[in-house]
Amino acid sequence: MAYLLQRMESFDGLAVLTTNLRANLDEALIRRLDAAIDFPEPQAEERYLLWLACLKGNMGRVGQNHVQRLSVLPLTGGSIRAASVSAAYLAAAQGELLGPAHLLRGVQQEWSKQGRLSFPTTEFEESFTEAAHDEPDQRI
Template sequence: LDLYTVDLATVIDKYVGETEKNLERIFSEAAGINGVLLFDEADAIFGKRSEVRDAHDRYANVESAYLLQRMETFDGLAVLATNLRANLDDAFTRRLDLVIDFPLPDTAQRRALWDRCLAPILPGTTDLDLDFCAESFELSGGNIRSVAVTAAYLSADSGRPVTMANLIHAIQREYQKLGRLTLASEFGPYVSLLV
């Protein structure tokens, strides 16, 4: 089936009622095709309803109520993707046929991700210890990709292939972005490469 990604920037509107009109247009178009609607970062639009304290809250809840009704009558296939499932309204969650959680990859999966992100496109030195990276750093696929990109920039800046020092610095930066502590014990024999 064809996949149609819903661009939230073109859907959400600050004017009352316009978001619902945009969504109606999307659902109507999707009814005539044999495809899948993908709502990425779905928590932005399928978020929890709030207690009504003013007119803004009331209209936000009207938007959620419209979506609940529209999803109920939609015969097609819709995929809601989010990293913040707890932010989805429970009423939406009850209407979902299937909820799939993607756990952090295990060591073997992380090793495959390191290979996929680094090996085929980046020149690397022979000192890259990807087995160590896979075993020592419990990172998601997105984090591993981010580390690979950062390491590539560091190596490009030095004009040399990607080194283990580039990877360690990139992992340290990713830990900082994640708000995780950089523990010397995790970096094992490469602790001396930390900055």
């Protein structure tokens, strides 16, 4: 922390710092900030749009019903992006188009990284997996 504070003191420009762990910030650092902006966690509608933005151009076998189901999970924009990138890497490593199973695994990885003990519910996982077997829905 001392190194960051020293660098901030000698920096003659605009610095933008971000964190999702504001409670863990050092008081000395907070005193040196000119502004602190809190962004509320996105609601379901916003998460839906974030999922669409992150998956744009790489929907593969993912349909609107999958994205709608994912948007109920309490994830931030950064977590949604990380989960979608992980899912894309998983699909590419398997030589497959992005699919619901890849997205589910990406979300589970992100859930775990956040220190959450378990995935939301088995019921969610089952309904999401079942959606993969539904008749083809509207592609996005």
